[in-house]
Amino acid sequence: MLLTFSLLDETDLQQARRLLADAPWADGQFSAGDQARQVKNNDQLPTDCDAARALQALLLRALDRSPRFLAAALPKRVLPPRFNRYSGDANFYGPHVDNAVRFGDGGLRVRTDLSCTVFLAQPHEYDGGELVARGPDGDRVVKLPAGHCVLYPGTTVHEVRPVTRGARLASFFWIESMVRSHEQRRLLLELDDALTALRSRVGETEEAVALTGTYHNLLRMWADT
Numbered sequence: 001m002l003l004t005f006s007l008l009d010e011t012d013l014q015q016a017r018r019l020l021a022d023a024p025w026a027d028g029q030f031s032a033g034d035q036a037r038q039v040k041n042n043d044q045l046p047t048d049c050d051a052a053r054a055l056q057a058l059l060l061r062a063l064d065r066s067p068r069f070l071a072a073a074l075p076k077r078v079l080p081p082r083f084n085r086y087s088g089d090a091n092f093y094g095p096h097v098d099n100a101v102r103f104g105d106g107g108l109r110v111r112t113d114l115s116c117t118v119f120l121a122q123p124h125e126y127d128g129g130e131l132v133a134r135g136p137d138g139d140r141v142v143k144l145p146a147g148h149c150v151l152y153p154g155t156t157v158h159e160v161r162p163v164t165r166g167a168r169l170a171s172f173f174w175i176e177s178m179v180r181s182h183e184q185r186r187l188l189l190e191l192d193d194a195l196t197a198l199r200s201r202v203g204e205t206e207e208a209v210a211l212t213g214t215y216h217n218l219l220r221m222w223a224d225t
Contacts, residue, residue: 001153001182004142005069007066007147012062013146016120017169026043044085056080076175076176077108079102079173093160098174111180113174114152115153116150118171120171126167127164130160
């Protein structure tokens with residue numbers, strides 16, 4: 001399941017762009033695993049710089065107030081967001097699969113059930129740079145407006161196509177979900193979406209209350225907190 005939705009409002013986006021304008025970019029290979037390092041060629045913000053810390057706080061606040069993210073990811077842990085740039089001679093990331101477990105500061109360990117990319121440059125500002133996610137039904141090609149994000153299973157083989165003009169700016173991070181199974185998360189999201197539509201049409205009926213109970217009983221059965 002691959003989902004796209006708006007995450008950052010205009011104020012957040014403008015603040016993020018100001019922070020990125022003077023950011024101290026470094027070679028992105030420092031965060032890649034052995035396999036990914038062979039196909040990775042981009043710039044990345046060091047995680048300990050002031051710009052990265054400010055941007056991480058901004059993104060985490062946006063995630064906390066996003067009903068769509070919370071419903072789809074059912075997050076247990078989120079690895080603090082990271083930030084990359086594709087431009088010039090540092091402009092692609094070949095096909096790869098993300099590491100199953102990522103490590104953060106203070107001994108933080110996150111199982112990468114879900115990957116998320118937040119686009120921070122407008123599509124007209126650069127050519128290329130599409131995120132391509134491979135799946136059983138073919139490739140999904142994603143290039144979104146600034147402030148929008150794509151959420152997809154961490155097991156997905158994916159790549160970023162070369163940027164041939166301008167600069168692609170983005171945030172990327174991983175989520176460990178309370179519900180490990182992709183299929184179970186998908187069913188819960190479908191049920192949640194159906195309940196939201198039902199309530200908007202008929203209100204808080206007896207049937208809506210019963211289905212809400214079913215949702216929470218399934219979550220109680222499947223969740224690991």
